[in-house]
Amino acid sequence: MIVDVHVHVSALSPENGLMSRKLIRSLPFRFIKWRLGLSGEDARTEAQLRRVLFTTLENTPELDAAVMLAFDAVHDRAGNLDLANTHLYTRNDYVISLATQHRKILFGASIHPYRKDAVQELERCVKAGAVLLKWLPITQGMNPADDACIPFYEALAHHKLPLLCHTGGEKSLPNIAPDTPSPRLLLPALERGVTVIAAHCGTRSTFTEQDYVRDFMAMCHEHEHFYGDTSALNLPTRSHAFKMVLGDKVVRSKLVHGSDWPIPVIPPIGTIGLARSAECFMEGNWLRRDILIKQCMDFDEAYWHRAGRVLRLTGHSQRQLQNLHTAGIEAG
Numbered sequence: 001m002i003v004d005v006h007v008h009v010s011a012l013s014p015e016n017g018l019m020s021r022k023l024i025r026s027l028p029f030r031f032i033k034w035r036l037g038l039s040g041e042d043a044r045t046e047a048q049l050r051r052v053l054f055t056t057l058e059n060t061p062e063l064d065a066a067v068m069l070a071f072d073a074v075h076d077r078a079g080n081l082d083l084a085n086t087h088l089y090t091r092n093d094y095v096i097s098l099a100t101q102h103r104k105i106l107f108g109a110s111i112h113p114y115r116k117d118a119v120q121e122l123e124r125c126v127k128a129g130a131v132l133l134k135w136l137p138i139t140q141g142m143n144p145a146d147d148a149c150i151p152f153y154e155a156l157a158h159h160k161l162p163l164l165c166h167t168g169g170e171k172s173l174p175n176i177a178p179d180t181p182s183p184r185l186l187l188p189a190l191e192r193g194v195t196v197i198a199a200h201c202g203t204r205s206t207f208t209e210q211d212y213v214r215d216f217m218a219m220c221h222e223h224e225h226f227y228g229d230t231s232a233l234n235l236p237t238r239s240h241a242f243k244m245v246l247g248d249k250v251v252r253s254k255l256v257h258g259s260d261w262p263i264p265v266i267p268p269i270g271t272i273g274l275a276r277s278a279e280c281f282m283e284g285n286w287l288r289r290d291i292l293i294k295q296c297m298d299f300d301e302a303y304w305h306r307a308g309r310v311l312r313l314t315g316h317s318q319r320q321l322q323n324l325h326t327a328g329i330e331a332g
């Protein structure tokens with residue numbers, strides 16, 4: 001089973017989530033909107049995006065499934081919702097409903113660990129078929145090394161739900177906790193028995209910023225249940241990591257496939273050459289272009305199937321998801 005562990009969806013109607021005006025009007029988002037053919041800033045835009053997403057999945061035969069990521073709102077250390085600092089919010093229930101609408105969509109939950117009901121919400125999401133839990137600390141405002149996360153880690157370990165956590169810099173979304181890019185902060189999660197996937201392998205998001213690929217690689221050697229996804233590595237600031245992670249036997253055995261759709265995918269000419277880059281560039285579907293580029297590299301067969309194994313999709317979760325699909329079809 002070939003799975004992309006890192007696909008985003010945003011929502012614009014209050015029942016499904018929100019995007020702040022600041023974010024919608026930012027240059028990267030205006031470019032993505034234009035590229036996907038979206039117009040407006042309301043529920044109709046949300047429906048357009050849904051259709052684009054479904055078509056994109058249909059037009060990517062290489063993938064059996066993609067994990068669609070919810071994105072929780074910012075909460076302060078006392079557990080209060082902080083809407084003023086929330087620029088992107090995609091509710092778990094919205095992604096649960098998307099998973100009932102398309103056979104290739106898996107539910108990636110997102111829960112802020114400082115929420116008073118964090119463990120309760122986790123249990124609800126697990127029952128609804130969540131295959132992983134997603135955080136972006138820099139933008140959501142949690143610190144993975146904070147003791148306040150420990151009860152949540154214990155619950156993740158108990159439910160065997162992997163944590164997919166952004167590592168390295170972030171430039172497409174506002175930074176409210178800029179001191180949290182290091183993969184080293186995830187140590188307390190690993191110590192409590194959580195399987196951790198470091199998104200982007202600790203890569204920088206601008207050329208001037210600190211890069212954490214070496215820390216990421218060291219942690220792959222040190223911790224059995226520590227992995228990294230290859231999402232957004234097809235960006236010029238992050239693509240230097242391909243050579244590094246593929247050149248280390250242990251690290252390459254820890255890589256899982258992810259795209260970070262709808263973030264742009266730019267073929268790394270320095271890695272795959274001009275001719276193959278031009279060929280990949282001809283594929284207009286970014287979800288598929290990301291795969292075509294990685295197929296030109298030294299990824300082995302195990303890489304493509306690893307996400308399914310790490311997310312335990314051959315057993316429990318997949319069965320739950322099928323039940324959920326059936327429940328959705330019956331309800332709808």
Ligand SMILES: [Zn+2]
Nearest residue numbers: 006008231260
């Ligand atoms: Zn992402």
